[in-house]
Amino acid sequence: MNVLTAAAGVQSIDWTLLLPVLFTAVGALAVLVADLFLTEERKAWLPWGTVGVLAAGLAAEIVLWTQQSADARGTFCLPGGPNQALSAAGLCSYSVDDFTLTLQTLALGATLLVVLMAPSRFKVPFGEYHFLVLSSLTGALVLVAARDFITITVALETLSLPAFALVGFGRRAGGEAALKFFLMSIASTAVMLFGISLVYGATGSVYFSAVARGLALHQSTAGPVAATGVVLTLVGFAFKVSAVPFHFWTPEVYAGAPIPVAAFLSVVSKSAGFAGLILTVNLAFHPYAHSVGILVAVLAAATMTVGNVIALRQRSAVRLLAWSSVAQAGYVLVPLAVSASNQVSASVAYLVLYAVMNLGAFAVVSALFGGADGQQSGGELAEYRGLYRERPRAAIALAFFLLCLAGLPPGVMGLFAKVAVFKAAVTGNLVWLAAVMAVNVVVALYYYLRWAAVLFTAADPDLIPAPRRPRSVLPLAPRLAVGLALLLAVVFSFWPNPALDALTLQ
């Protein structure tokens, strides 16, 4: 009943389940090594190598989807159970169920878009950049499949450590942002580890299902210790998903980092953080569901309100997206606050739909304003004035993504995402939270629409100096990223069912 016996026993490993992780891990090393031996001109092909690795990972996911049955398949399980697929005790470290597959597909697809959206004059060391992105992705892939606290912590660190370096690539304030991110992140990890140790002390296990049993058994005797552990663990994840009041690092880091990295943080890293939160809340801590629910509800309300109110005042595109992503995190938290019934599917649906629209917006910003020197900031909102006249297709795409983020038709996809969350809240009798969210949706609409309207307003020659953006044709990759995101957004607007399908967590 503890880790030692697990280590002593011989575990059989189902390598097919690990394929996506293996592809990205090996791919990361391959890209790094390839970088050493390639001449400067040929390095331009490196991104396409990374795209190939990610496509292979996605193909592996498709294979796993086709094999998927109702039961979860685990590996790295404690031996001795009658059924090796998922032992009777359910003590597996790595489990592949539809939750895992959905979020792994999301992470791989999102990273693909992030890699593609790098602008033409993106001046970072190619090899290292792609190595770090793939390493971080590997952490994310493991995290969503992890079913014990050790694995999840290791995965979380694998996700975070490369991210610090990625942020450091930012030209303007990359170093400062990276340091801030690093300090915040290790502080939160320390808090979380302390929480996990308390939980382990109270329950004697690190496996989620065993922890849940232990918490249910010892609720009276180990009450305060276990409760403290639960809260501290959740605080650690709250940092990762930048829930208020643990959100301070977000805007600085997003603004300081290169735009594709900011996109990566706001989608892949954040989704992984949410996956960790969902897993621990629903699998490990469900005996505390009621109190955790109240805590999460308050966090959700505070997160969306603070994020939106501050986003209202932003003048820079990336900062606006950063604060709005804080607010959107609040919406994702809402279904987690429902303790009466399992509403995890709504959170996952929101994460998937949000990933598409947010990456789309980031892709346009990055393609237009991410490349030129001194313009890694993503531009001020005023610089987007009259974009429709200059680049009608980019403007329409950006406007569509912004409407999706606002949840206003014709951005139907975003509306579906909001409906999923509202439905979860109303079903779970959290009408007050739904009402708070309703007001927030209106506030958010204001700043998204303001930006969208600017795109179509005629440029005022008196106010804005001659356009600084180069009128060159955008390279293929960013256009591909915007196109893919747009295609997905349109498809999800008419047929959102793949994202909304009910999930079971095992």
Add this chain to the structure above:
Amino acid sequence: MAALLVLLLAVPAAGLLALYAVPAKLAGRIGALVGALVFLLSLVLLPLFDYGHAGQMQGQLNRRWVPAFDLNFHLGIDGISFPLLLLTTLLTALCLLYAVRTTTKDEAGRTFTALILLLEIGMVGTFVSLDLLLFFLFFEIVLFPMYGLIHHWGTGERQRAANKFILYTLLGSAVMLLGFLLIHAKTGTFDMVRLAQLHGAGMTASVQATAFLLVGLGFAVKTPMWPLHTWLPDAHTSAPTVGSVLLAGVLLKMGTYGFIRIGVGMLPQGAHQYAFALGAFGTVGIVYGALACMAQVRKGGDLKRLIAYSSVGHMGFVLLGIATLTRIGLDGALFASVAHGLITGLLFFIAGGFKERTGTTDLYQLGRGLYERARRYGALVVFAAMASLGLPGLAGFWGELYALVGAARPAAGLTSFGFHLLMAFAGLGMILTATYLLLVVRRLCMGAVTGPSGAGRYPAMPDLTPRELISWTPLAGLTLVAGLWPAVILALADPAVHNLLGGSR
């Protein structure tokens, strides 16, 4: 018939795509063509509709769309939605026709036409959808195009007005969505046919009251009900002509339609509980609207703003009719909705014509003596004003009369003293309405062409152009038809209203 309903949505969508496939200078014509086609298609429904069963949903189509939300693509029409559907396609067609020449021939003209077609999809969809979530989706679709129309093609403080419009209505509809979800949580269905059959069964009185409050807030903003009307005058004053016509003619009806179909039909106990409040707010709106209109008849008063306030008053009658929860009151509310669409559409067209000719809608700068300067134009102004003040024989009369008759004998359990009081105030509002409209007529049409300071004080005023005649006379004609022969609409609406009220009253 179901195929036709789908076509009514698909043709504007196809037109939207076609706009971007052809050169921008053709955009206006494509728009007019699509508008006319959709209107003709909706006319084809006329012979297909089974008038013997106007109370039943007809031409139903039900397909699963998003099982996770229990959202079905469920369409159909009955005697309540059919007249509103025809009104929508007619007004959109007229607007698109009217806009052919005013629309610029460049990229902006394309966007303009695209927004109107998108608006049409939303408006048609709202009246034909039979699934609460689908209804909500279409209800939301209209927001963005109308925002765009006001924001980019409006005048004056257009950006502020556009923001105010969209923020108000979105807040209303977000709350409305909560109400729908609450209904679903208690009854397990979004199907509007099923919910109408249930007629509130499965929901306790307090749940119904909460749901009615949430849903009603959304509709009250849209209608608009005093005191949630403040977005309307700004939006109308700033909006371009066709924007105003569609906003007043159709968008406001989405609110009253929702009140009738969802509020009264599916939440009867909730409606009963808040009926008096609804009627009272409506009556305040009547009196307030009339007084606000009177205040506009002054130096610097704006004709479009005046028509907007008059809408608040007219919609007050509609709300009063709904609040009585009687057959006659609801019949009146529906009739008044359609009539208001025709008359106010015409009024906004006329105001737009003034704007085009003189560049202003300021009542005092427009000048006097329209009878002499532009004979036919003046006659049309008087006709529209008479219709708006409820002259018997024109469309404006019946709906408001029925609403008052309904208030004289409200549904069982409602305070008849209170409703008699409301009736008295509404009657006062009618007199005030007549007053301000006659003041407007006197100001614009009568009097000498030359002012006190000498000849040529007022700008020349070209008379009605053929384009205006073609796009405006249908409205005037239908106003007359509906006034002389109200049974056209009432025969359709009455059986449906009967079913809606649970078939009892």
